[in-house]
Amino acid sequence: MSKSIHYKIKDLSRTAKTILNQVKSKNILFYGEMGSGKTTLISAIVKELGGAGEISSPTFSIVNEYEVTNDIVYHFDFYRIADQYEALDMGIEDYFGSEHWNFIEWPDKVNSLFPEHVSIINLLIAEDGGRILKISEKKLSTGFSKK
DSSP, X not given: OEEEEEEOGGGHHHHHHHHHHHOXXXXXXXXXXXXXXXXXXXXXXXXXXXXXXXXXOOTTXXXXXXXXXXXXXXXXXXXXXXXXXXXXXXXXXXXXXXXXXXXXXXXXXXXXXXXXXXXXXXXXXXXXXXEEEEEEEEEOSXXXXXX
């Protein structure tokens, strides 16, 4: 099952609420071209979860951690990593195996490392300048399971 949503920047809070009500996994993969609004959308979702303060892209740090109401969000940006081994070296399996939120930008860099169940958000830039997102769920046969 998948759901498509067209939104504009003024609709970010409502869109973030919809996403949180739709996703079935706390491991969310964000796909979209550069400038499609992945970090902006993640920022809105973090705020809906009760996060405060500045939410920024972890392009150089690879991962940012945000405290939210009764939980933690790990926000990854794998754009700059060379391969999955860099992610393994940073302990990605520990993050993915946690009970916390994991928001992953540029997930194609670590395809073989995802947990078994993930939610997927695909972002496209609409002709009117808004965004179209598609939410879907996936069970991966290559994903690892917590034991």
